[in-house]
Amino acid sequence: MNQSESKEDLPLAEDQQPVEVGGREIESGDVDSHNKTLKQSSEERSHAANLSKDGRSLPAKIPGYIIIRSLGEGSYGSVWLAQEENTGKYVAIKFYTYRRGLDWSLLNREVEKLAELYTSRHIISLQGVGWNSDPPYYMMEYLENGSLLSFLDSGPLPVSEAVRIAKTVLLALVHAHGRGILHCDLKPANVLLDANFEPRLCDFGQSRLSDEQSPSLGTLFYMAPEQADLEAIPDSRWDVYALGALLYQMLCGKAPYRTPENELSIRKLDSLEAKLEAYRDLIRSSPRPAEHRKVSGVDRRLVEIVDRCLETDPKKRFPNAQAVLTNLLQREQHRARRPLIALGVIGPLLLILGLIPVAGAAVSQMENRFRENLTERALRSDSITANLLAQNVARDLQDRQDQLVDLSKRTLLRSLLEDKETPEEKQSYAKLIDYLEQEKALVDEKRSALNREKDTSWFITNDKGKQIWRNPVGPTIGQNFSYRDYFHGHGKEYEKGNAPKSIKPITEPYICQVFKSEATNQWMVAIAVPIWNLQNDKVLGVLARTTHLDQLLSSYDESIRGDSENSGDRKIALIDNRDGKVLAHPRMTANNLRKMSRHQVDRLVLKENHFDQLQSFKLAQKKKQTDPLSAMISDYHDPVEAVLSIDDKDNVWLAAFSPIGMTGWTAVVQERRSMALRPVTEMRSWLIQYGLIVLATSCLLVFTVWYFVMRVLTERRAWDWARQQSEKRTDQGSTSSSSWPNQHRE
CATH class of the missing domain: 1.10.510.10 (Transferase(Phosphotransferase) domain 1)
Incomplete structure (x- = not known):
């Protein structure tokens, strides 16, 4: 029984108190002989x-x-x-x-x-x-x-x-x-x-x-x-x-x-x-x-x-109780060391972890700056290439046109067409054919020497639009092409057979609007010049040469791609300024386009935002408010790749645009952005790897230092305890050498 009486403990006997046996004398009447339960009188x-x-x-x-x-x-x-x-x-x-x-x-x-x-x-x-x-x-x-x-x-x-x-x-x-x-x-x-x-x-x-x-x-x-x-x-x-x-x-x-x-x-x-x-x-x-x-x-x-x-x-x-007490004290020591461990281990780790966002921000800023510089440099290079491409294409078209102009002014050609009668009925028609074949052969020979593509065809129409000669010979001879833009120069094509009756042939050298080949669905262009009579008062007919636009670019494609690892990583193309249609592209081959309908080919156009950027650039260029090399897009989506490629996930390009003279076309030089910015990815990977190495090394260093610190502290505590015990024994021995063993045993 205590100062505060217990009502909780479950009794073992009737007295409601813990039973004690062996510590007291129990008379024979106090305990039942069968169950030894204490009894009250x-x-x-x-x-x-x-x-x-x-x-x-x-x-x-x-x-x-x-x-x-x-x-x-x-x-x-x-x-x-x-x-x-x-x-x-x-x-x-x-x-x-x-x-x-x-x-x-x-x-x-x-x-x-x-x-x-x-x-x-x-x-x-x-x-x-x-x-x-x-x-x-x-x-x-x-x-x-x-x-x-x-x-x-x-x-x-x-x-x-x-x-x-x-x-x-x-x-x-x-x-x-x-x-x-x-x-x-x-x-x-x-x-x-x-x-x-x-x-x-x-x-x-x-x-x-x-x-x-x-x-x-x-x-x-x-x-x-x-x-x-x-x-x-x-x-x-x-x-x-x-x-x-x-x-x-x-x-x-x-x-x-x-x-x-x-x-x-x-x-x-x-x-x-x-x-x-x-x-x-x-x-x-x-x-x-x-x-x-x-x-x-x-x-x-x-x-x-x-x-x-x-x-x-x-x-x-x-x-015994001492063993329990020792374990509780060790637990307290362990818990007491936790703040020290937290300060010495977790503290540096938190510092390291706190530096990670700072380092990450610095790496991200460095990466962004590197990406911006690399993008700007790549676009600048593409822009220069696009300007050179545009100039070369314009010069090539001009050379072709100059050759036709020179030929159309020759007296022999004009005299052979002077007669108003049908040339087929004249003996001079054979001479005309021979003369034109020889001239075309000379031109083809020169282009071959310069590693340039030959024309798709040469032909002449009379002043009514009827084709009277063509090389190579084809079923189109004798057909009327007065509805074609290269004949009348109206900047558009009329419906076949429904050209205005008042239609007249061109009077100036002309590069016509592009048109689709009926055989391949490819875009073509015709360079046409009028043939005047000897008196220069009437146009006798139209001399023209045609070429597929992809052939127009083929001679530049390999030189512009250079040493690119993958031929698909750098491309050149032509865009129609009027509606953003893609006129020429490495993927727009005859085989690919034959599989497509005309409607599908017409859908190969720039995205609306890219077309608006191109128009804004042209307007600023006319007002001389922009650098002629500034038509650049860093997130260009190639419409041809979007349609013809199986995987469109990497269809993001760096692209530069440059207008081609007075043709109404724009030359495009594009390179895949992921490839152009590969050094950024490699740099980021390198920084992350070395950052992880530094982090792991720092953590290992912290743990190593603290391992030895804790080991020294543990050994120090053991040494201090041993010293205290030794001093205690020395003191006890000095006071009473005879009583020390008994005290020690107690």
């Missing part, structure tokens, strides 16, 4: 009833003390709060009022143990004893905050508080075990709290000396399973189990294995031995308590300490 039962009716009846007066109030009632007596008259000091007085059937060894044992342990500030201190008083009593210090049990009634404690109380209780147990005293009944009701909520261990009524052989029964659900035996020999591991149960209850709010069902199953049994056996079977057959693992703030080390304290096999349990 009729007088004892009557006295207990009177105590229940009058819980505040003062057992006795003690000189020098004022009895204030009752603190609690129990089967062996009551505890009262008293005040010393001279000093005003409060004490708790435990009266053994139940004298009949009282085992006087209980009082004697508890007083002796408290007197032996008075030097520990973690154990309730003895203030005085009244052996000859009626009833006898002993005085102990009064702790105003009562027992730990009253605080646990409202729920579990914070983890830090639970560990603090457990550590203090362990200090008390270590002190008691060092004096050869085992408590044997550790529970929340036997832990009192002073004004500062510091715990004190009390109630040594069930305690045993470490060399005693008599058993001692504790309280259910705090008692080790091997302790619940009337033949058990006291063991320090009993207190270890009880400490584990106490710590478990402080963390979880209830003792391990304690449930209403388990309590009822034990309470309904009649004999003490049956209750003890049921308790042992319950502890050993039930799953290991695990609720403490779910408590927030309970770390792995604390879980292991609780689990080892509650081991049902005493061999697996901590051997």
